[in-house]
Amino acid sequence: MTNPSEPELLRADADKRLGQHFLFDPDILRRTALAAGPVKDRHVIEVGPGPGGLTRALLREGVTKLVSVEMDDRFADALEQWPETQTGRFAVERGDATKMDWNALIERHDLKPPVMIIANLPYNVGTPLLVDWLTKADWAGEMALMFQKEVAQRICARPDTNHYGRLAVLAQAVSKTRIAFVLPPGAFKPPPKVASAVAILTPLPPEDRFDDIEALQKVAAAAFGQRRKMLRASLKGILPSGLQAEELLTSVDIDPKRRAETLSQAEFRKLTKAWAGAQQSSSNC
Template identity: 35%
Template sequence: MQDRETDGHRARKRFGQNFLSDPNIIRKIVDAIRPQPGELLVEIGPGLGAMTAPLIERLGHLHVVEIDRDLIARLHERYTPEQITVHAGDALKFDFSSLTAMPDGSPSADREPALRIVGNLPYNISTPILFHLADFADQVKDMTFMLQKEVVMRMVAEPGTEEYGRLSVMLQYRFRMGRMFDVPPGAFRPAPKVMSSIVRMAPLPKDQLGAKDSVLFGQIVTAAFGQRRKTLKNTLRSFMTDSDFEALGIDAGLRGERLSLEQFVAIANHCSARAQN
């Protein structure tokens, strides 16, 4: 028997497909996004179009990134080119900056960030997608996603909590994070085994980022959480000496999850300055 809520489409595990079907939740999410006519907005993984239709209704035109060929065909059948632009392919490989390029293909560096990104992100690859999207923060106004609640809790976690880790530090360094509300499993078809949450990410101005060398900052954060049970003295052995920790007033006997974002920035800048001397 065909399931009306999935319109006969069988959810594919390899794409992490769980289709949003609760009209009240859909309305609540779209209201939270607050799309305005004429805005440049791209939806990642539109699926069966639960959010696509109301977004197009408010925007006029919507960009979507979809990997499933069957769903791409459905989108082309349902919407006109004036309503939707379908970018067929993997969101993990998609160049989101291409949407904000000038007509001649050059980047729009002198303009205010205009791109808005939304989506029910595939839970099986949510972390890689988030890091991929962070690379385009300069072109983005904001991002609103539905993710597994456990992932969202890690994204907004504070130092000293069990959820706090590399994902927390790296995203909070680049974005103002806000957990909005939860979405129960029953809002999907098929229903996942986990609770979901809506999170909003707004890129911070570059002059607020703090780290003189963002690559080094990322390397230090990755090392600090690479072996969570080990202390900073061990995990940052290749970056910091005992005297370096003393100079910064940071206890080398702590573990990475005890450090604040500001302390990670201080370590990175200390290492950067020392390398230049």
């Protein structure tokens, strides 16, 4: 039931340049808000709130503090008029999320880690934002992120499947991943051309997380950059002078003839540690 004291959602047209597709169904919005777990008493970041449907759902479910990042002034202007901004419970951060200094935002709004990230992400920035959070956001807690279905599948994919690649390796190095639910194009206004899905990323315990995610990103990018090639060929471009790919791979019991999509998370971790060690040894010579 609509609360008459709540401001109306702004029914402005979506901007295709910003990859905007809006959700208005209250049941879907509530499912999204709670997909990664209860938000009551939590600090939450939202990206691309648009007319504020998911924003409203998060506030209704009891978040202690919500910061929504919006670069479209039409929506930012409207959201800043919401009564929760006057109490300090809700803030609008204007700007491009892909250029955001997240640590500065955390400090500016006095957010207390672990901070949840819950968002219906604009399609054109979802993947780079996630990679940025995976590699740099040590403050991040649970994430519930709406992506194109194929991107969500890539995040949650397992070895030897069609969608397994760099994104799965990075995401699963620091989190447990799953797809919460899938939505057809018709659930959005305007409808996109493809289905969407909410991916859930739950942080692994500190002892289970890989501690050199930036090195892992470099190794995974090289390995999957030429995914049809054997690892002994695809890794050549990142090896220090004098080190052969066969030597690196056999040192961690990986057949040089294998391809990247066959490697498990554990094997990627071993390979990355060996590569990082070789890089360090080379720089010390």
